[in-house]
Amino acid sequence: MNNKKRKKGVGLVIGKFYPPHKGHLQLVNFGIESGLCDRLIVAVCSRPEETIAGNIRVNWMKEIYQEQKQVEIASVKADLPQEKVASRPASLAWAKYLNKRFGRIDYIFSSEKYGDYLAEYMDCQHVPFDRERSIVPISATMIRNNPFMYWDMIPKPVRPHFVKRLCVYGPESTGKSTLARQLAEYYQTEWVHEYGRDYVAQNGDKWGFKDIVPIAKGHARLEQQAALKANKLVFSDTDPIITSVFCRDRYGRVPRFVEELADQKRYDLHLFCDIDLPWVEDAQRDLGHRRQEMKQILLDELNRRNLPFAMVSGSGDDRLRCAVSHVDAFLAQAVDK
Numbered sequence: 001m002n003n004k005k006r007k008k009g010v011g012l013v014i015g016k017f018y019p020p021h022k023g024h025l026q027l028v029n030f031g032i033e034s035g036l037c038d039r040l041i042v043a044v045c046s047r048p049e050e051t052i053a054g055n056i057r058v059n060w061m062k063e064i065y066q067e068q069k070q071v072e073i074a075s076v077k078a079d080l081p082q083e084k085v086a087s088r089p090a091s092l093a094w095a096k097y098l099n100k101r102f103g104r105i106d107y108i109f110s111s112e113k114y115g116d117y118l119a120e121y122m123d124c125q126h127v128p129f130d131r132e133r134s135i136v137p138i139s140a141t142m143i144r145n146n147p148f149m150y151w152d153m154i155p156k157p158v159r160p161h162f163v164k165r166l167c168v169y170g171p172e173s174t175g176k177s178t179l180a181r182q183l184a185e186y187y188q189t190e191w192v193h194e195y196g197r198d199y200v201a202q203n204g205d206k207w208g209f210k211d212i213v214p215i216a217k218g219h220a221r222l223e224q225q226a227a228l229k230a231n232k233l234v235f236s237d238t239d240p241i242i243t244s245v246f247c248r249d250r251y252g253r254v255p256r257f258v259e260e261l262a263d264q265k266r267y268d269l270h271l272f273c274d275i276d277l278p279w280v281e282d283a284q285r286d287l288g289h290r291r292q293e294m295k296q297i298l299l300d301e302l303n304r305r306n307l308p309f310a311m312v313s314g315s316g317d318d319r320l321r322c323a324v325s326h327v328d329a330f331l332a333q334a335v336d337k
Contacts, residue, residue, distance in 0.1 A: 009106025011037035011127075012098070014076075014118075017044050017057045019161065020064065021143055022153045023136035028071070030129045031109040038070055040109075041102055045076040051144075052161070063157045076101070091117035098122065148232050148334070160227035164334065165266065166327065167239040169302075169309065170273035171294040173280050175319060179273065179312065180237040182320050183327065190226035191235040195219035196243065209251045216243050216258045233327075239267060241301050245294075263305070269330050270302055270309035271323050277315060 011031045017024055031040050044061055046054025058075045065071040078097055081090035091114050098105065099122055108115050108126050111133060119126035130136075138153045147154060147162035154162065168180040177193060184191035195218040200207055219238065226234045240261040244254045275291045302309050310326035312319060 008036060008038045010102070010104060011040040011107040011109055012043065012102065012105045013040065013109050014043045014045065014094075014098075016046065016050075016140065017061060018046070018050060018140045019052055019057065019143060019158050020060050020155055021136075021138050021140060021150075021158075022155065023133065023138050024140075025064065025155060026136050027109060027111060027129050028065070031107070031127075032068060032071065034107075034109070034127060036107050036127065039072060040070055041072045041074055041105075043074050043076045043098075043102075045080075047077075047082070056161070060155070060158050064155055074102070086112055086114035086117060088117055090114070092121050094118060095121035148331070151232060156228075160224070160230070163227045163230045163232060163234055164268045164330075165223070165227070165234050165236065166330075167267040167270045168235060168237045168273060168312075168323075169239060169242065169270040169298065170312075171275055171291050171298060173277065173291075174273035174275055175277050176237040176273055179271070179319065179323055180235040183235045183271075183323055184233075186320070186324060187231065187233050187235075187327070189231040189233045189235070190229050192219065192222045192226050192237065194238045195222055196238065209247070209253075209255075212243065212247050212251075213255050213257050216240055216255075216261055219243075220261070236267070239270070240264075241305075242298065245297055245301060249294075262301075265305075265307070267307070268334075269326070270307060271326060272299070272302070272309045272311050273319075274311055274313040276313050277319075 011034070013028050013031055015024055028040070028042055031037065042061060042065070044054060044058045046057060054075055054077060058073055061073045065073065080097055081093055083090045094114075095118050098118070105122055105124050108119050108122070108124060109129060110126065111128065111130050115126040115128060136153070138150060143150050143154060151159070168176045168183070170176055180191045180193075196215040199211065199215050199218060203211065219236075223234060223236055240258055244258050244262045247254045247258065275295050279291065312323045312326065314322050
């Protein structure tokens with residue numbers, strides 16, 4: 001293709017990007033690198049019933065192409081025909097909408113037959129790319145059905161959506177931090193140390209009820225940061241339920257923000273650490289005489305919210321093996337879904 005003889009114009013890529021994957025990016029990059037257009041519109045099409053909201057997909061694409069000034073990400077929520085096989089009637093309806101929405105289009109980049117039809121109806125040129133999908137043999141459906149199997153095909157900004165979050169949960173002095181770190185090392189991923197312990201250590205006797213919300217927000221922020229770097233899983237050694245339980249026990253009340261955070265389904269599995277380890281006292285632990293009581297309270301909180309959990313017991317390597325067996329079972333079930 002001799003690009004020197006062609007005047008640069010407006011290009012168009014259409015897709016659901018549900019979710020975006022490396023095949024989609026290859027197509028968009030093909031349009032960028034073609035030299036045919038100084039403006040490339042990427043239309044992200046969505047419907048209300050889809051499980052990943054359209055605005056989320058739009059934001060992913062904006063993040064991926066934030067450095068590409070010629071790329072314009074657009075949201076398309078019009079009620080237009082959705083057909084598995086390209087057809088002229090559906091393509092004509094789309095052509096009328098696209099002409100009205102975006103004005104003059106000079107080039108359509110696609111891997112589908114509908115590109116031929118759209119180009120005809122929109123009086124522009126179809127520039128096909130990898131019709132056989134042999135360059136990147138992947139589909140969004142395959143990723144939605146089994147994201148872990150196709151993890152390398154998912155762009156980094158999209159991966160946190162599919163990361164599974166596991167909370168290492170339980171009363172004081174049950175080895176939560178140690179186990180969370182060990183599990184992260186075993187699964188070669190990220191873990192989040194309890195933000196509150198560091199916060200209290202830094203503030204000494206000056207912290208109190210007013211600090212509960214900043215502690216909860218700080219821990220949530222660390223979890224989000226960990227998800228950006230995670231290899232499929234993130235382990236956290238506390239959660240807002242624990243924060244609310246200990247806040248109520250200490251102050252008799254819980255900030256509404258923390259209660260709302262605790263009521264959200266933030267974790268895919270809780271690994272409940274049993275109280276079969278010796279109590280180890282430190283400056284931030286004072287409930288050694290109430291371990292059984294706190295265990296029951298925390299257990300009741302999970303049951304009340306109908307959250308999935310698995311009990312972890314044993315010491316040393318046995319405790320780690322017990323946790324790993326639960327995580328492996330969880331992963332096997334997640335893949336089957």
